[in-house]
Amino acid sequence: MAKSTRYVYFFGKGKADGRADMKGLLGGKGANLAEMNLLGIPVPAGFTLTTEVCTTYYDHGRKYPKELKGQVEKALAGVEKAMTKTFGNPQNPLLLSCRSGARASMPGMMETVLNIGLTARTIPGMIALTGNPRFVWDAYRRLIMMYSDVVMEKAAGREPAEGEGIRHQLEHLMDQMKAKAGAKADTDLTAEHLETLCGQFRAKVKAVLGKPFPDDAQEQLWGAVGAVFQSWNGKRAVSYRRIEGIPDEWGTAVNVQAMVFGNMGEGSATGVAFTRNPATGEDKFFGEWLTNAQGEDVVAGIRTPNPLNEQTRSEHDAGHPSLEQAMPKVYKQLYAIRDRLENHYRDMQDIEFTIERGRLWMLQTRTGKRTGTAAIRMAVEMLRKRRITKETAVTRVTPAQLDELLHRILDPKAEKDHKPLAKGLPAGPGGATGRIVFNAPDAVAWAERGEPVILCRKETNPEDVEGMRAASGILTALGGMTSHAALVARGWGKCCIVGCGALAIDARAKTMKVAGQTLQEGDWVSLNGTRGIVYAGQMPTVDPDPENPLLVEFLEACDKVRRLGVRANADTPADAATARAFGAKGIGLLRTEHMFYGEGADEPLFLLRKMILSGTTDERRAACDELFPYVKRDMKGTLAAMDGLPVTIRLLDPPLHEFIPQGEAKQKELAKALGITLDDVRKRAEALHESNPMMGHRGVRLGVTYPEVSEMQVRAILEAAAELTKEGKKAIPEIMIPVTCSVNELKDQAAIIARVKKEVLKKFGLKKLNFLVGTMIEIPRAALTAGCIAGVAEFFSFGTNDLTQMTFGFSRDDIGAFMPDYLDRGILKADPFQTLDQTAVGELVALGIERGRATRPKLKVGICGEHGGDPASIHFCHRVGMDYVSCSPYRVPIARLASAQATLAGSGTGSKKKAKAKKAAKKATKAAGKKPVKKARK
């Protein structure tokens, strides 16, 4: 260990060894205490033991570096000088607090000891100094409780049975004392009561823990410091770090600081405040305070706190004095500090202060937590005032915060008063309330009558889509986050809860049992799709404001920063319009099969079924001909809605049996239309059944075996584009072949496309049509052979849903049986269908891009799986050099934000030029692309 290592950083009286940017070494709290000192803000003096002390402590068998003691002594002398008190001095004792301070906030996860330095020798001095024996004995009482619990029990590794911990036993003594004294609250105990109690406490500590409570100030200090370092590896702290992904190696700092007291009488007070309103974002100084109280009293909510000022006074605190009124001079000083801090940190601060006998002390400042609404308002308003750059503004809102603004939600006030009925997976965010129905036709019928409905199904399938569209919310008993119901719901921005295992649905009887009650058709339920909670009964909902100018302005800032393009997955002209309104610059995935609605005998879904059940190529060709005008109409509508922007159209993808009608009536109708028997229909349907349909006859495999089906679709697309061209519009279709595993499949389909193109050009007398031919990369083999595939494909779109299925060997419909165990036991860190697995799926994506671009340097690359709307996955897409992400229309704003944040993460927030960012992003891409290769070469 180098002699010169500084383990202890002093701060006080306008001086400090540390700075705000030293959070890694000093922790967040310590760094900000130092910074406030440097800003000349009154802060009780103190010193910080660095996180290095913590790591050294654990690396060396729980021993401190030998330099520590001397450095602490020196810093303590500085504190004594600054506060003009002396630690352990009987006449003028300095009391200390000892708090943890990690690099990342871990609220309440580690320990604190206050009032250190109270001993038999110093108590009389304190009483003399304060003239308040009750205050002193109360402080001593608190010290014994905290210290015996934190230092003598927890840090010593004692593990008492439930309810037998020392704190519990001391609380019991205090309760007895209160009963004896006829006291209701702690504050009703007199100085005498408390002095007696302290004696009882000390006796109990010795009896239970086997050693006396230390009566030496130095011993107390070192005991507290050790306990705080120990608490870094306490159970709570360790499990919190696991969840939040905070590395064990970071360690915590320890802050030792002079005590100041807000509970020294009426001239004393304590409070917490935010430099702006954390709920609304309003630029108004907002906070709460209490006279003659300690900080924990404000937080605990035992007493109703007072408002900080008149401006932010609310109905709840009518009659309470504001600080502005009660202590105008101190308030003015505090307000000046508020401005000072916000100007300095250029962000809303969460501050704590104490007024000790009229003197203001700042105890903490940190960036304040806020709601989504507030985050956007603050970011935009600070940007407007040029207090921050657009790059900084973009980093000020998390995707989750933005998401809050995009959905209708259950009224949070109402939600507080309701007990949940059941919990499921939060598949489609937002809130919904409605009457339950148990099948799609009922959902449609009720909705047509103007009834809001919640469609309750065991699970959903493509036959249910009309009902799903009609419903206000969807609730299923089975399925995971990427089940059919979840995918469709999110695609429409619809509230949806899936996998709600507690439901026992009887669709025939139209009832469902849950939590001991039986709900009937028509009963009201309410869903919180953001959290996956089902409530019984009707609940009010709150609408978001999508036209919110702050939102629009914020997203425009994101657009200026980001490199990645953002498209939407949309299947109909209406979806396309929504997508465009949300800021999508194209459609990244139009699923042909989702266009098919309408079960009437001459409607698309019926005709599609006819095509699927065709027994011969001629029958199939005839059915295709009937279907053609509808497909063309819808293609044209969508291309027109996206005039001037690219539309990626995926040819028919899913296993055909998904489209077979289940009911006998529908099967009979189909039999009639096909001129065959019901039995034949059943046989043909049965023949389409597959053991593992996800890996069966689907995607391009259909196109290869039924070329007439591909031909029909391609003709519909190109004729639609040709007609629009004639009408002076700019249609840019991108024909996408799904489920490709070999370049030969593409060649096969490309030949059909080339032939149809020729015919369409001739028919419309055109010289050229502006379109691309590309493929999904969703099968591992496609990623591995991307070099060959790019010889034919003009663009790649990564279908990471299927790629994840194949790479993991996980059927997304079946993971429910083991995924909960996998996540609980940490076998997987996240559900790979929600957040892209960057290790393996990511390697295939990076490899696919690299090999594809090696063949075709200008290959256009995007993603159209569910991951396209997941922020962490978007960062990955940026890093590997994709051109765009595509997601559901309602996720487009999230994607715009996440893309911008990815650009900044890739190139440093300081960079202001887009070009620069792009360049850096490209470099990052290369690095990401090469990474797996390097690994492979080891």
Next chain:
Amino acid sequence: MAKSTRYVYFFGKGKADGRADMKGLLGGKGANLAEMNLLGIPVPAGFTLTTEVCTTYYDHGRKYPKELKGQVEKALAGVEKAMTKTFGNPQNPLLLSCRSGARASMPGMMETVLNIGLTARTIPGMIALTGNPRFVWDAYRRLIMMYSDVVMEKAAGREPAEGEGIRHQLEHLMDQMKAKAGAKADTDLTAEHLETLCGQFRAKVKAVLGKPFPDDAQEQLWGAVGAVFQSWNGKRAVSYRRIEGIPDEWGTAVNVQAMVFGNMGEGSATGVAFTRNPATGEDKFFGEWLTNAQGEDVVAGIRTPNPLNEQTRSEHDAGHPSLEQAMPKVYKQLYAIRDRLENHYRDMQDIEFTIERGRLWMLQTRTGKRTGTAAIRMAVEMLRKRRITKETAVTRVTPAQLDELLHRILDPKAEKDHKPLAKGLPAGPGGATGRIVFNAPDAVAWAERGEPVILCRKETNPEDVEGMRAASGILTALGGMTSHAALVARGWGKCCIVGCGALAIDARAKTMKVAGQTLQEGDWVSLNGTRGIVYAGQMPTVDPDPENPLLVEFLEACDKVRRLGVRANADTPADAATARAFGAKGIGLLRTEHMFYGEGADEPLFLLRKMILSGTTDERRAACDELFPYVKRDMKGTLAAMDGLPVTIRLLDPPLHEFIPQGEAKQKELAKALGITLDDVRKRAEALHESNPMMGHRGVRLGVTYPEVSEMQVRAILEAAAELTKEGKKAIPEIMIPVTCSVNELKDQAAIIARVKKEVLKKFGLKKLNFLVGTMIEIPRAALTAGCIAGVAEFFSFGTNDLTQMTFGFSRDDIGAFMPDYLDRGILKADPFQTLDQTAVGELVALGIERGRATRPKLKVGICGEHGGDPASIHFCHRVGMDYVSCSPYRVPIARLASAQATLAGSGTGSKKKAKAKKAAKKATKAAGKKPVKKARK
């Protein structure tokens, strides 16, 4: 083009420009003709136009290199000199043949023209020379037929309608002439008839083809040469090359050679011979000949040919003169040539000869085709005589030839007389005959009565295994080469045909309709599982001789050469014993779930079901306890059978619902045993249903969610090993975790294994147990994260069946819908479940090995998928550096051979030291492993 390029290689009179090892340039035929000349063997002089002429011809718009003409003239002059005749000379005309000669044999796929040089000017000279006008007119007649067909029609690109080709029209004229002359055979036509016919032929040629038959020798020659080159790109040749994988770029050579005639009267003759018997391999000179005949007469089989010698005379040619008798001098000369050729080529030769007026000419020598039996006998006998090395011996037998010796087959003689009833996929090789039954219990019952049965099912599932085992053969209507039935059948070396779509099985009625007839239970059918043919009726079968000492000796030679280890997939002690008898050096895959037979209430299969349907952990634990003794007993049996050899035991793998009984009776029984209702059993069974079971709750996912199931299996394995150790045996279990996708799954299971190990050691008072813990690599993510996985796994076994499924996104049970189209249209070159896809699946395998060994250099690596028994895949396994392959016991000999051939292919046949081969193989591995990486870096 360099001036000095030699396009024409002369041979004749003991001299030759070429050699046997110039097959690439001269084609097989040309190279061997040159070689025979160099050996001093009498060969009609001639010359070879190289394959370069062919490629140049096609590369330059069907033009010859300009040097060609001069070189041909010079070579032709040499031929004239050698044969003392002159081409086109009226007095002493030289006649020529013109034949193709590709690098690889393409029998009958290209064109030939004989008797070139017969014109109005040379015919009289030929008649004078031979004194045989009939012979000359017959030769001219043949020339016109061949030439007009090959040169004037086909090469000219004329495409006449069916039956209207020129050859057909000329044959028609000849038939008319025969009718008119009252001639039965061609030979009944006189010289006069033939002369008239030639006139008619010439007139017809002119009338049909619009130009006269060329009457100029040079014109005939160049026409013939051109036609042969053209035929390289004829339809037949092109499609043959596609099938055989012969590159288009190779081109064909053209051999122009002086004609000699075996049909010049009684002193003339022609014959074909093999230096050894091609059917049995016996070291006896074997062949057939005819007097006064042309080569095609021997092959055509119109006349019964004569035996070559007395030694090989058979009942069929009794009374026919042998060449040995008829022309003893010539025979002696031929016999000497036979010895000369075999000594020179050190392999059995297939030769053609012609005797023209008592003079012997050799027309061809090439390596002779042979049966499997013959191949092995020749290889072993030549090896015994040290005529070839063991490395050469190993290359002399193909895996397919070896396979012939390993199965009971239908008697080929009987098969000739039977018409196939239906065709299916040849899933399990060999032959079987038996009476049909339609369910497994019937199969068991009939077999117990001693009736051979063929189990006919729509498809099979694990419930059928007992019936499958009892049956002589298995026949299914559905399923592919890797369906359940196919896998199980091959595993047992059982005859099996699957995917026989023509069958309409009604299992209830116990009938099946096929090809218009209805077969009843008990009717006889016979199966040729090697070719996938079903016959009606009973047919005799022929047994192979596995103890065949030649076979044993041959495989021992293979063992000395190969680097790869060979293990077997075996699930029971009986299978293990079979595997060992076939030469397996361990078990590479023991599928725990295949151990479970017996549906009685206290038998393993019943207990397994009880475990699967357990509703709680306690129930499951209790069921495991009941199951434990059976599992342990079987584990012990197998480990004992493999005493001293490793046994890789895969923990429970398949989706559980596969084991749920279907019938109500069995479900009731189960309900009773579980103390629940039938309805509950159904509900639990339904809960186990999955959308895509192949990617569902299976393999290690079961082990993670039901740790008690893993624990039971591990304890059974380790206790079995411990007991054997106590008994002085050497048990080497290798515990294999299936379906791993993350190292964390392994860690989870390894913890269970470690705990159980401790307990078992304690229970048996042992200090250590010799076993390994490893994993299947069968999920793409496992291959990609192999570096991490090898941190825990001590061995890898590539499960290439599943790896292929996931890498392609192909469900092997569902590929039937599109695989035929994919193969027909060349989208895939082979079914990837039969032959490993080296492009993508192979890249994952190579990558997995490389990354695994980077972490654990001594990682043991094998393969246990179906590919482990496929020769091409075995070559791949060798190249990527696997330690062993594992396949079904009946494929073990094939794997021993293929591994040896792979070693030779990898390191050059000259290498004799195993160590050297190993080193080379390691290098090859590295290369193979690095290849994808290099590709990725481009």
